[in-house]
Amino acid sequence: MTPGLLGNLALAFGFVFTALGLALAGFAWWAKDGRYVEAAKRAALFSLLAALLAFGALEWALLTDDFSIVYTVKNHSTKSPLWVKFATLWAALEGSILLWATFQALYTFLAARRMRDYWMAPAALGTLFGIQLFFFGVMLFVANPFTPVPNPPADGPGPNPLLQNHWMMAVHPVLMYLGFVGMSVPFAYAVAAMLARRYQSWVATTRWWTLVAFGFLTAAIFAGGWWSYEVLGWGGYWGWDPVENASFIPWLLLAAFLHTAMVQERRGFFKTWNFAYITLAFSATVFGTFLTRSGVIQSVHAFVEGAVGPVFLGFLLLVLAVGFGLLSRVAGEVRDVGGMGLLSREGLLLGGSLVFATMAFVVVLGTLFPLIVEATTGDKVSVGAPFFNTAFAPLGAALLLLMGAGPLVPWGRVDAYAARALAVMASALVLGAAASLFLGATFGVALGVGLFCYNLASVYYQAAKGARVWRAKAGGALAGLLAYLVRARRQAGAQLVHLGVALAALAIVFSQAYRSDVQKTLEVGQSASLAGVEVKLLRLSAFDQGFRFAVEATARVQGAGVLRPQLRYYPTMNSPLAAPAVHYGLYNDDYLILQAFDTEHAQWATLRMVRTPLVLWLWIAGGILLLGVLYIAIPERRRAPAGEGVTA
Amino acid sequence: MRPLLALLLFLSLALAQTPTGEPPPDLSPEVFKIASQLRCPVCQGESAAESNAGVSQEMRRQIAEMLKEGKSEEAIRDYFVQRYGEWILYAPPRRGVNWLLWLAPAIGLGLLGLGLWRYLAEARRREAELALGEEELRALEHRLEEE
Amino acid sequence: MRRLFYLLIVAVLGGLFWWGLHRNPGELKSVLIGRPAPDFELPLLPPYRQAWGERFRLADHLGKTPIVLNFWASWCYPACYQEAPVLQAAWEAYRDRVLFFGVNNQDKTEAALKFIDRFGLTFPQGYDPRGKVGIDYGMYGVPETFFIDRKGKVRYRHAGAIDAATLKAKLAEVLR
Incomplete structure (x- = not known):
């Protein structure tokens, strides 16, 4: 048995059990028979086991330096530290889809266990199995990490250096996927509620799931911000990059939903709106995945890969079509009755959700605007932080x-x-x-x-x-x-x-x-005032760490002690990555970056100092x-x- | 320092950093402020203040030089727009189609508000038509839900 | 009616993204197209000084013959390594009708000389360690090739490694 064989078998089993689960859910729906639901729940368990097996197979290949499959050949290196090897599973496209599928199987299984309502369960389970089938299908037919390689090399390039530069990169994507995939459960309940025409009770049922997804998304967004701050080397935490936006849109829509959901629970208002928010929030997760994996909009984080783009586009359009189709029926049927004043709890909740939804609209439009303008007029425009900051100020x-x-x-x-x-x-x-x-x-x-x-x-x-x-x-x-x-x-x-x-x-x-941002070149032993703080360059040193080579400046920063920013050279990159040194303070953070150094005599170093107030409080x-x-x-x-x- | 020098000699071909061997220029906060509004041409989604690509470093250097010559922020932005087009600006200028973008918050709020107003008006109209007490309605809704 | 509206949204989004997936990333319109080529003066790399002098000024050649301006660097692998032989071959074929000029961008002299040696480049090469000319031409990243016509106007900009067929077609255009 090899990891490649085990992985492919596991994927095939996962696919079959998921398809079986979908079929059983379908039977349960048409035959209105609860026994099929129980059988479908069992299929959820087996598809979860298959997904875990595939996950284990890929980890097996990574941890034992097995280069007989395409994923390790493209993204793995024997020289990486152990945690990087483990996290390499989600550092590139195929592996991240495997992680996604595994989480989907987990959520399907957990959600299935809680489903007792045989009227809704078939449709909800069917939706979850449908989504899961897509991910297993993508892995089997479009982006299979376990494709065997005829002549295995002895070593590979390793994952993208940006992702190896900080341990947070092992955590942030996991949180993000848990949040993204978690959205599928409220969506499944919403679809089931729309199909079964039970427009009221699903909101309370899915509240917990919505909070789980919202919690993971919140954690992922903050973790991502902190990662950017620690790694990207410019002292910022949010760049309004398309991929960051892609994680923010579902968060905003979920926040909008959580507020109107309360009004629906209490007063029965906004049934259609809540369906719309959940449908759009789930679509936004798929949209985000499409953006990051198709290269349709340029971004720092994107993995660009040929066939995956159109496949995800198809899935996005399918989700939107199904969601909108059901929504238009609901909108025609729901007859909410009653009046409400705007200066009341419900009015203010509604106002809040309206602002959240507007924010989501602004982010979507801002992210897509360059594409829209180029498609219609042929001109190229950019939309970035200066726009979003201005637009968000009044909304905030x-x-x-x-x-x-x-x-x-x-x-x-x-x-x-x-x-x-x-x-x-x-x-x-x-x-x-x-x-x-x-x-x-x-x-x-x-x-x-x-x-x-x-x-x-x-x-x-x-x-x-x-x-x-x-x-x-x-x-x-x-x-x-x-x-x-x-x-x-x-x-x-x-x-x-x-x-x-x-x-x-x-x-x-x-x-x-x-924020104050200054760049200055110092001789070794020299001190100077940078952004109002005395900085003394003590020495320059270098280390060979096997998988990378690091040059370090040691500097004493007034009030912050000794900071050691580095420049890291990875064999696969032709320019170095800066690893800043941060001193967190209650009032100000001192953030030191090594920009350049004397390569001939190691006599000087160019330092960039970013002094930003209150970042710690974020x-x-x-x-x-x-x-x-x-x-x-x-x-x-x-x-x-x-x-x-x-x-x- | 000896191992540092040896390894650097070995790596030197790969490094694109400071090809002239001279240190990069000293930069003031104002330089970074202007650079943050400009796009780094080679990067994907990074500004000229964030990126450390060669072009961004040169752009920051030129901004510093132009500031020293006494050029205004606007003149500096124009300098780059002349070379790269408006694509280089991270905030598109407020004119033409770009108004659609700048008015997005108002458009979004307006459309959603309109939808909400229509929804509420209809719900109120229905209430008047039915002329049922809220208690009765809730009981009815409850019964519907049970079925 | 409502259903039609929703369907329209899906269709428009789908069309937009489909178009986005299939556009050509190498095609970047330059604001310079149709405008006079910006002038510059650069020191020549040592191997070309004997034939072309210490420094090269674009204005001395603008408006006389068509010019092909190529931005490159030794650290731009593999694109610059792919196009170098193509450019050299074209230079050999067109040298009496078109001037080729290479701008070595943000590079180290020794590395640049090694690159020139490796491909036996005989068209003149200027040295621009800061990459100032690149910014004047609104360059996104090396390699990029600009085609300047007989009147000194920029006709076309190619981003990325240029292939023989495109080079030939664009040369025919500026020679017309």
């Missing part, structure tokens, strides 16, 4: 305003408590902004500070309100607060998420506005946000797996 401000008010205003209409809280929050906004302006901040920064104060006040009033509600039951104000935090998880968690968003916004505003904010999502997602108590909506 609107979102922060709605975010502070929403949780305080009761369903139906504003009450006296909310009115008082809003008045205080508005004063906090004005005071914070005025104080910042007085201290010399720009208008944008002042608005950012004001909105942060506004949201802090909102956090206070939410907690106070929660404590008041629970005081009677718990006895005492403090016990009331505690009871609120522990028992009203959904609200407390949401509050944590909102706090994280407010903090992230503040960190983004400051790091964008007050990562903290990400942690808070994630904790909030986790807190909401952890099941409150054992309850029926069908998951009736718990509204605290």
